[in-house]
Amino acid sequence: MSELRVRDLTLYYEEHGAGTPILCIHGTGSSAGGWGGALDKLAGRGRTITYDRRGHGRSERPEPYEFTSVEEHADDAAGLLRGLHAAPAVVIGRGYGAGIALDLVERYPGLVRALILLEPAILTLTAEAHAWEGALVDGVVLAAAAGGPEAGAESYYRRVLGDEGWEGLPEELRSTMLGNAPAVLAELKGGPLRPDEGALVQLRKPVLVVSSADSPPVFRAVDEVLADLVPGAVHEVVLGGPADPGLPEVLGFLDGVLDGRGRPGHENA
Known part of the structure; x- marks a missing residue:
């Protein structure tokens, strides 16, 4: 280390x-x-x-x-x-x-x-991609407000990777990614x-x-x-x-x- x-x-x-x-x-x-x-x-x-x-x-x-x-x-x-x-x-x-x-x-x-x-x-x-990103961020913010940082992070991954892509990741990797939920939200709040x-x-x-x-x-x-x-x-x-x-x-x-x-x-x- x-x-x-x-x-x-x-x-x-x-x-x-x-x-x-x-x-x-x-x-x-x-x-x-x-x-x-x-x-x-x-x-x-x-x-x-x-x-x-x-x-x-x-x-x-x-x-x-x-x-x-x-x-x-x-x-x-x-x-x-x-x-x-x-x-x-x-x-x-x-x-x-x-x-x-x-x-x-x-x-x-x-x-x-x-x-x-x-x-x-x-x-x-x-312009199309920027609008897609805006909808993505709005959805993540709503999910985090309702269920906490991990719910917001999972919403982000499902929107980017798709449900199948997210669920197909190894459980250990998904756990690591959800553990970094505060960093995910901090990046999104930082703007595009x-x-x-x-x-x-x-x-x-x-x-x-x-x-x-x-x-x-x-x-x-x-x-x-x-x-x-x-x-x-x-x-x-x-x-x-x-x-x-x-x-x-x-x-x-x-x-x-x-x-x-x-x-x-x-x-x-």
């Missing part, structure tokens, strides 16, 4: 493998342990760092924890990379973690070598992810955006918009499962970055 004091709290983190740093930023309600079998594949390619974001799992949770922002989490990620002398890193972000990764590269570009964004779902990029589109069109790092065909259509639509905004970004849509970092499309992109190939005409360091 490893911990590091970062800014105003202590973060739990793990390191696997050696070489070029690879920072994994988990999505809403997850943890450092949420990368599954992909972790061994990543660790075979570089110094892979996973961590519990503030308010999640074994990391410290501010009291009271009612509000957070993508900027606050990006500042934490920057502090972690600096504290571990792990920059520049290939940053892999999933869901909300992908939004953190985008804010990190916008405000701390020297800490990031490349981005792999797994279902970033920046829902402010289209709004990256600076002007900064995105100026981004000169290798970027991979990965969408799942099984996810809500609004997710794929905004992922396409995001990939179009970033010069030279690669967008992959995977079939029959989630956007996982162990997929061949992801590992092939990562190998290209680590081999120094990147994308012609773009930074790779």
